[in-house]
Amino acid sequence: MEMLALLGDGFATSLSPLNLMVVLLGVTAGLFIGAMPGLGSVNGVAIVLPLTFIVPPSSAIILLAAIYYGAMYGGAVSSVLLGIPGASTAVATTFDGRPMAQQGKAGLALIAAATASFVGGTISVVLFTLFAAPLADLALAFGPAEEFALVLLAFTTFVGLGGDDKLKTVVMICLGLVLSTVGLDLISGQPRLIFGDMPGFYSGISFLVLAIGVYGIGEILYTIETSKTAPQVTPAKITFRELGAGLKRINKMWKTMSLGSFLGFFVGMLPAAGATPASLMAYGIAKQTSKEPETFGKGNIEGVVAPETANNAASTGSLLPMLTLGIPGSPTTALLLGGMVMWGLVPGPMLFIEQPDFVWGLISSLYTANFAAVLINIALIPLFVWALRMPFTVLCAIVIVLCIVGGFAPSQKMHDVWLIAAFGVAGYLLRKADYPLAPLVLALVLGPLMEKSFRQTLIAEQGNVLAFIERPLSGFFIALAVLFFVLPLVQAWRRTARRAIAPAE
Amino acid sequence: MLVADRLIAGAIMALSAYFMWHATVLPIGWEGETGGPGGGAFPFWLSLIMLLCAGGILARSFAADAKASFFFDRTMLRPLLMVVASLVITIALIPIVGAYVAIVAFLFWYLRIYGGHGWTLTMSLTLATPVFLFFFFEATLKILLPKGITEPLFFPLYAMFF
Amino acid sequence: MAYTFTRRAALAIAASAALVASSATAVLAEGWKPQKPVEMVIMAGQGGGADRLARLFQSIIQKERLASMPVLPVNKGGGSGAEALRYLKDKEGDAHVIMATLNSYYTTPLRTDIGVDIEEFTPIARMAEDTFILWVNADSGITNLDEYVAAVKAAGRDWKMGGTGTGQEDSLVTAMIEAEFDLDVTYVPFKGGGDVAKNLVGGHINSTVNNPSEQMGFYNAGKSIPLVAFTPERLEAFPDVPTARELGHDIVYAMQRSFVAPKDMPQEAVDYYTAMFKALSESEEWQTYTSEKALMPAYLTGDALQTYFLEERAKHKAILDNMEGEGSS
Numbered sequence: 001m002e003m004l005a006l007l008g009d010g011f012a013t014s015l016s017p018l019n020l021m022v023v024l025l026g027v028t029a030g031l032f033i034g035a036m037p038g039l040g041s042v043n044g045v046a047i048v049l050p051l052t053f054i055v056p057p058s059s060a061i062i063l064l065a066a067i068y069y070g071a072m073y074g075g076a077v078s079s080v081l082l083g084i085p086g087a088s089t090a091v092a093t094t095f096d097g098r099p100m101a102q103q104g105k106a107g108l109a110l111i112a113a114a115t116a117s118f119v120g121g122t123i124s125v126v127l128f129t130l131f132a133a134p135l136a137d138l139a140l141a142f143g144p145a146e147e148f149a150l151v152l153l154a155f156t157t158f159v160g161l162g163g164d165d166k167l168k169t170v171v172m173i174c175l176g177l178v179l180s181t182v183g184l185d186l187i188s189g190q191p192r193l194i195f196g197d198m199p200g201f202y203s204g205i206s207f208l209v210l211a212i213g214v215y216g217i218g219e220i221l222y223t224i225e226t227s228k229t230a231p232q233v234t235p236a237k238i239t240f241r242e243l244g245a246g247l248k249r250i251n252k253m254w255k256t257m258s259l260g261s262f263l264g265f266f267v268g269m270l271p272a273a274g275a276t277p278a279s280l281m282a283y284g285i286a287k288q289t290s291k292e293p294e295t296f297g298k299g300n301i302e303g304v305v306a307p308e309t310a311n312n313a314a315s316t317g318s319l320l321p322m323l324t325l326g327i328p329g330s331p332t333t334a335l336l337l338g339g340m341v342m343w344g345l346v347p348g349p350m351l352f353i354e355q356p357d358f359v360w361g362l363i364s365s366l367y368t369a370n371f372a373a374v375l376i377n378i379a380l381i382p383l384f385v386w387a388l389r390m391p392f393t394v395l396c397a398i399v400i401v402l403c404i405v406g407g408f409a410p411s412q413k414m415h416d417v418w419l420i421a422a423f424g425v426a427g428y429l430l431r432k433a434d435y436p437l438a439p440l441v442l443a444l445v446l447g448p449l450m451e452k453s454f455r456q457t458l459i460a461e462q463g464n465v466l467a468f469i470e471r472p473l474s475g476f477f478i479a480l481a482v483l484f485f486v487l488p489l490v491q492a493w494r495r496t497a498r499r500a501i502a503p504a505e
Numbered sequence: 506m507l508v509a510d511r512l513i514a515g516a517i518m519a520l521s522a523y524f525m526w527h528a529t530v531l532p533i534g535w536e537g538e539t540g541g542p543g544g545g546a547f548p549f550w551l552s553l554i555m556l557l558c559a560g561g562i563l564a565r566s567f568a569a570d571a572k573a574s575f576f577f578d579r580t581m582l583r584p585l586l587m588v589v590a591s592l593v594i595t596i597a598l599i600p601i602v603g604a605y606v607a608i609v610a611f612l613f614w615y616l617r618i619y620g621g622h623g624w625t626l627t628m629s630l631t632l633a634t635p636v637f638l639f640f641f642f643e644a645t646l647k648i649l650l651p652k653g654i655t656e657p658l659f660f661p662l663y664a665m666f667f
Numbered sequence: 668m669a670y671t672f673t674r675r676a677a678l679a680i681a682a683s684a685a686l687v688a689s690s691a692t693a694v695l696a697e698g699w700k701p702q703k704p705v706e707m708v709i710m711a712g713q714g715g716g717a718d719r720l721a722r723l724f725q726s727i728i729q730k731e732r733l734a735s736m737p738v739l740p741v742n743k744g745g746g747s748g749a750e751a752l753r754y755l756k757d758k759e760g761d762a763h764v765i766m767a768t769l770n771s772y773y774t775t776p777l778r779t780d781i782g783v784d785i786e787e788f789t790p791i792a793r794m795a796e797d798t799f800i801l802w803v804n805a806d807s808g809i810t811n812l813d814e815y816v817a818a819v820k821a822a823g824r825d826w827k828m829g830g831t832g833t834g835q836e837d838s839l840v841t842a843m844i845e846a847e848f849d850l851d852v853t854y855v856p857f858k859g860g861g862d863v864a865k866n867l868v869g870g871h872i873n874s875t876v877n878n879p880s881e882q883m884g885f886y887n888a889g890k891s892i893p894l895v896a897f898t899p900e901r902l903e904a905f906p907d908v909p910t911a912r913e914l915g916h917d918i919v920y921a922m923q924r925s926f927v928a929p930k931d932m933p934q935e936a937v938d939y940y941t942a943m944f945k946a947l948s949e950s951e952e953w954q955t956y957t958s959e960k961a962l963m964p965a966y967l968t969g970d971a972l973q974t975y976f977l978e979e980r981a982k983h984k985a986i987l988d989n990m991e992g993e994g995s996s
Contacts, residue, residue, distance in 0.1 A: 047646050050726040143871030167558045174555035178524055178548050184746050185544035187856050189834040191746050193527050193548055199753040203745025225581045326884040327865045331713045338719040348884020393620030401608055409648045412741055417596050433513045451547050458541025460827050460855045647739050660702045667737050
């Protein structure tokens with residue numbers, strides 16, 4: 001068991017008093033950065049990276065892992081409390097996390113998110129420890145065709161179910177997809193849809209801008225308008241009895257959590273796919289296999305658990321292609337990769353053989369960071385819940401300021417802040433007219449991946465559309481996607497059929 | 506309010522048409538040369554679907570049994586417009602007088618005048634926010650917020666904290 | 668419209684205010700020093716080769732304390748760098764902005780009219796020239812250029828060449844190869860050099876023109892094979908890889924990694940940054956990095972750099988015109 005010995009060495013370094021301090025510091029910083037709408041692990045890692053030249057590399061890795069994990073946990077906080085996903089990976093968490101907070105169950109939702117994150121993180125680190133090296137080959141088997149099939153699968157597990165107005169759903173999906181094409185056409189390198197040559201659109205419309213606009217500003221406008229007619233949000237409080245009952249429910253969700261962990265790890269591992277499709281698929285599957293799918297989206301705790309396990313598992317999984325292939329699956333891993341290069345490490349298939357200290361030091365610090373993150377997160381939950389009890393006008397003012405600053409921070413363009421205001425007003429109006437907003441946001445996230453991989457495949461295969469089905473892996477995913485698309489229709493048909501038969505019996 | 510429903514559907518149709526017109530700058534058909542659709546194809550055809558669906562929604566609203574999905578409480582129109590206006594003014598001010606002045610002014614207006622909160626709460630939040638923003642975003646995360654004409658005032662702070 | 672007006676007005680006010688402040692303190696200090704953190708605009712998105720290099724510079728500057736204020740990288744990669752170029756144009760006279768450039772510095776304004784003339788910008792320093800090598804998958808059995816040309820000829824348009832996008836550096840090299848050997852390949856664009864490298868090793872494409880740093884991990888693992896280097900002389904890190912010129916094909920192409928500043932940056936500021944990059948180019952970290960990553964250190968400043976930029980622009984214009992003339996993809 002050479003591996004266990006190596007892991008043991010890793011733990012010996014990561015558990016030293018200095019490094020434990022580093023973990024606590026990193027996790028706390030990461031939590032707050034992640035909880036801030038607009039900021040995510042990428043911001044945390046970006047500031048720490050230059051510092052890593054100054055501290056010893058082993059502590060530097062631990063600090064980076066701690067911030068990475070802390071931010072992943074923090075993302076759920078902003079999804080639940082404010083309904084604004086801090087990162088695209090946390091979109092699915094808002095679907096049930098936000099309604100739970102409105103029902104006064106914010107504390108429970110946060111605990112569920114933390115527990116689920118911990119389970120997802122732990123299972124995937126174990127998978128990582130055991131299978132990192134052999135799995136790298138699987139990631140290589142993924143070309144553009146497979147990427148397209150996978151994104152399509154993520155899309156259909158999610159869309160296709162909704163009970164919303166079908167026409168309006170289609171409009172929102174198309175709008176999201178069209179907005180995702182703004183900027184530069186990757187294939188020809190030409191700018192497109194830049195609205196009369198506004199330089200701000202050259203880099204496209206970022207997910208964060210749309211999400212902060214629609215979910216942040218839009219939600220505030222909606223609440224202001226309905227606050228007189230509709231009942232106020234139930235003030236959040238946590239009682240131990242409620243917590244106990246909640247934890248018991250979470251305990252029964254092993255099926256959802258293990259599914260989320262495995263799905264998250266494997267999807268996250270694939271370059272270019274990552275945590276967002278993973279969390280959406282986990283949510284979609286949890287909903288479809290649930291006995292009471294109609295409660296999803298209305299504050300079902302399982303709807304928080306599923307995506308949170310998956311996105312944390314995926315964030316660990318995405319380290320795998322970075323380490324073994326040198327391919328970053330996300331901006332954060334891209335920065336980590338840059339850090340490794342600065343330390344003189346060459347990511348690639350040889351890293352595990354040539355630099356075992358680094359690899360196992362990182363893996364062991366993932367265990368400690370995950371553990372520290374769940375403890376600190378749970379300890380801070382009363383603080384987060386207390387924040388929700390502020391008078392509405394105060395909370396509103398703070399959220400607006402956070403939306404402005406958080407919208408500016410990632411790209412540092414006033415252009416994006418204006419877009420947030422515009423999307424806020426548009427999102428409010430669309431919501432008033434019963435247009436579903438989730439498909440819009442998801443389409444914007446998945447759109448670029450879909451178009452890019454679709455066109456790459458066709459160019460490589462010289463226009464042969466059948467290529468998607470002919471390749472075994474992509475054919476398999478496409479078959480699954482079709483199945484997920486058809487399944488709800490079949491179920492609905494069977495339900496009506498049964499109802500039609502019932503009186504006759 | 507069927508009118509609002511129709512207006513929104515109409516606006517989406519107009520937007521789709523605008524997108525379609527923009528998309529035609531790049532080829533929208535199947536390109537023989539490279540294999541696969543051209544650069545304008547995705548935005549063009551998706552916008553067309555959007556146009557047709559929004560048209561369907563519009564047509565549906567003229568049906569005899571059409572129900573309005575858009576309800577609006579007229580008494581809330583004023584506060585709503587005020588919040589939107591304050592947001593726009595704040596964003597417009599940021600590049601000129603800087604984020605710190607604009608955000609402080611916004612918070613003061615929102616909490617004291619719009620929200621009617623007491624002086625203690627207003628002042629403590631109004632003053633604590635910029636301090637937090639500076640230390641969290643600038644000193645820690647090294648993300649500089651726009652300062653506008655207030656820039657020179659920050660030189661000593663930079664010298665101290667960077 | 669109000670937006671552009673207010674922003675421009677604000678910039679003007681800010682610039683004049685900054686000027687007053689800086690000239691006041693300049694007397695006190697012995698030389699010019701940045702008054703606030705320096706923005707380092709990167710012409711590419713996060714995680715690419717250009718971004719990684721810029722962040723390496725930032726780290727060395729911070730570690731060796733080469734600047735009195737932090738240097739903060741900001742990615743403006745939109746429109747193949749068009750966003751960054753427009754941004755720099757709006758920063759006229761600003762002493763606290765520098766931009767890390769790559770070859771899209773010439774090609775982007777040449778390919779689309781974005782109202783930017785790079786002649787107006789202030790050149791600061793060229794740090795290095797990155798190199799390009801032709802790679803194939805180790806399983807392909809191809810070990811030299813002749814075998815490669817024969818294989819591509821046999822495959823015709825079924826031969827898939829990966830790259831980072833039409834008009835990008837590797838697509839120019841691909842076009843040069845196509846012209847030199849009378850080949851016609853299918854060019855498949857990917858999102859970044861790392862993505863290209865992985866797809867080569869995964870067998871989804873047949874050959875690539877990658878920077879050495881992008882293929883290094885796979886090369887060390889024996890998964891990809893370098894065929895020919897497009898450099899004037901053989902690379903230290905790849906002593907066995909011949910240059911195209913040695914084999915009688917005059918294809919030499921390099922990616923410049925330089926820094927430029929906005930138009931009319933005060934001379935004292937230009938001197939400050941030039942000295943900073945001079946110290947950087949002499950630092951140990953930088954020297955190790957260049958030799959490990961097969962980068963050619965090529966420090967150049969001032970008018971010589973501007974001449975170099977203009978020559979390169981003319982060269983790229985010729986290549987681009989040629990590409991469009993043939994109508995190849």
